[in-house]
Amino acid sequence: MPGQHAQFFGTQNLMFIGARDASGQPWASALAGHPGFITALDSKLLALTGYRRLPGDPALLTKGSQVGGLGIEFATRRRNRVNGRVTAVSAPASADGADGDVNGSPPLLMSVDLSFGNCPKYIQVRDVKLDPSQLPPPPKQPFSPTTLLAAAAAAKGARPVSADSGGRVLRGSWAELGAAQAAIIAAADTFFIATGYNGRTKTGSGAGDEDGQDVFEAGVGCDVSHRGGPPGFVRMERSAAAPDRPLLRWADFAGNNMFQTLGNLATDPRCGLLFVDWASGASLQLAGTAVVDLADRSLPGAQRTVTFQVESFVYAERGLPLAVRDDGTAYAAAVRQYSPYLPTGAPPQLPAARVWTPRDGPAVTASAASAASAAAAGTADGCGGSGVLEVECVGVSWAAEGIKAFQFRLSATPAPTSAHAYTSGQYAIFEFPPSALSPPASTPGASALSWPSATSAATAAVNKGSTVTRTWTVTSHPAATAASGVFTLAIKRAGAVSSAMHDTLAPGTKLRLRGFDGDFTAAALLAAPLEVAVLAAGGIGITPLWAVVQALAAAAAGASTAVPKRVLLLYSVRHLPEAAFLGQLRELAAAAEAGAELNLQVLLTTTAPEPATAAPAVRRGLEVAAALAGRRGGVAEARGCRLSAELLAVALGPAGVAALANGGGAAMVCGPAGFMAATEAALVEGLGLPADRLYSESFNY
Ligand SMILES: Cc1cc2nc3c(=O)[nH]c(=O)nc-3n(C[C@H](O)[C@H](O)[C@H](O)COP(=O)(O)OP(=O)(O)OC[C@H]3O[C@@H](n4cnc5c(N)ncnc54)[C@H](O)[C@@H]3O)c2cc1C
Incomplete structure (x- = not known):
């Protein structure tokens, strides 16, 4: 694990995890603590102390458990992942094997077999403040293995953090899912998915190993991954085979092309989802199986579509202990800015007969939830079509061998929002609808965004019929742009899109700008x-x-x-x-x-x-x-x-x-x-x- 990742984990108050239960079913979950609850002892070992689990969490974190861990700094969109194994737990798991006690979470060590960063795409900016009184005390710093032992001893005799820290917890099969849970899914702009790889499962022997602890060997690995989209991007549909049963369907967007999650699902369809109600902190963990349809692009932005069949769930009213204001209301972790990469366009309407209805309330449709969520977001810049601005190329020149400088003028209408202002070091995000990258001959009467001259067949092939996104750093100074309305990019000829820019972009060409983003700035x-x-x-x-x-x-x-x-x-x-x-x-x-x-x-x-x-x-x-x-x-x-x-x-x-x-x-x-x-x-x-x-x-x- 690079030092930068180690340092990153040390500043997080949350870690999302993927781990299996006793039956081998992966669950997506979260650990919460004061920053510093995750400590890198060295490049291959993480210590987790003073953290709280989600109430009722069925995922096992016992010695030998394979774990995927994900840290996301929502405020900056940085994220890093680790995969490894629990190598030591300082206290035995509870008698029933379920290690989901809010307050009794024992300090543990996790080996880091794999560590990598992910790009910030699809992460919505939000501030997640946790209530310190609902978290175990922070570990003493600087951290050492001795501190771990001390924390372990303290954890054994610890009193509950607070009598009501967990709130109401419901566990059940898919048939018991109700309106409260459906509302969380329908409003979601973010969820986490846990998958396992190699799927080889052996249940614990119960005999204990040399430390007197149960050994649990759950296949060769577990993983957890983030999914983000416009509010309501997870649709709840009726299963054709069992109409009362909900199927969750979402578009899989173009990502980092590493395909860890989809690759795992190909070998083992069992997976777990975690949804969070960011207004109240309620958590909803779902367990089930997922099927990937590689050809289905019917949902906006879809490269593929994933359908998830719910088997069981755990709902905790007070899953994440969000900080509380003086008036008792939670500091809602509302979206401050939606990811500029979110797809635009309305999803196809689901026939009423296909909409799943919870047993105890009316159907919650994605669009209703989307409106409610956007309203709740308050100052958010908004997503969907409203975020895209048309910009016109007003100048092209050579910046160096193989690098061209392109100047663009921001159009006055629709009025640029704060997503259309940049700071020094940030990048501009453009989207290229299929028509923009197809030779005009094949798109007669195409929109003003199509290229002024024919582009190569290779270019047309790059987006295979869907919108592609590309990102280039702004090289002009914000003050110059404020004065002239013009900003500049310097693009090196590389693959299909940058080559098309070099070959065909000329003054007068209009492109679609989603906005500016990035935290690699002069600040x-x-x-x-x-x-x-x-x-x-x-x-x-x-x-x-x-x-x-x-x-x-x-x-x-x-x-x-x-x-x-x-x-x-x-x-x-x-x-x-x-x-x-x-x-x-x-x-x-x-x-x-x-x-x-x-x-x-x-x-x-x-x-x-x-x-x-x-x-x-x-x-x-x-x-x-x-x-x-x-x-x-x-x-x-x-x-x-x-x-x-x-x-x-x-x-x-x-x-x-x-x-x-x-x-x-x-x-x-x-x-x-x-x-x-x-x-x-x-x-x-x-x-x-x-x-x-x-x-x-x-x-x-
Ligand atoms: C933060 C950032 C700033 C950048 N700034 C510059 C710059 O100032 N100048 C410059 O020349 N290049 C810059 N790049 C690289 C640029 O985004 C493109 O990757 C590059 O121009 C090659 O794109 P291409 O389509 O020509 O090549 P291709 O080979 O067709 O594309 C590269 C591959 O990378 C992936 N990819 C690239 N961009 C995206 C995206 N936005 N979303 C999803 N997948 C993507 C796709 O898998 C694609 O197949 C920047 C990249 C990032 C991440």
């Missing part, structure tokens, strides 16, 4: 005065960092005191003609030399081999980099030389290195995967930059 460097900020860009990864440099220059010119005293931009390209924004960067670095407010230095490295010269490239690189240390501004070019901790240290000089290691610095990294991994390792492992001062953005989905 990370402007929060508190820093001695030094390192910006590292590989190739086209320069786009957000160029935006950040402009923001820092503007802040410095505005006499902001929070601008880093020194900014070192490391810019790595294969060869110089590929370096976009180099002219502007040279100008700013020269201005710094001449005394401009922003002290920007640029260390340019080219990785293409250089003709052999007397001195090896690495030595020459170190020599030119050393020229940057101890002076203001300036550009150094290290040809034929890759970034390394040594090169960085030489360019930073002893004072810069010390500042980085002592909390006086921060770094932002963006580029190809190999570049990012090497640069992050050089910064964190090589130079001692604290992991929480490293900000990264990957362009990979």
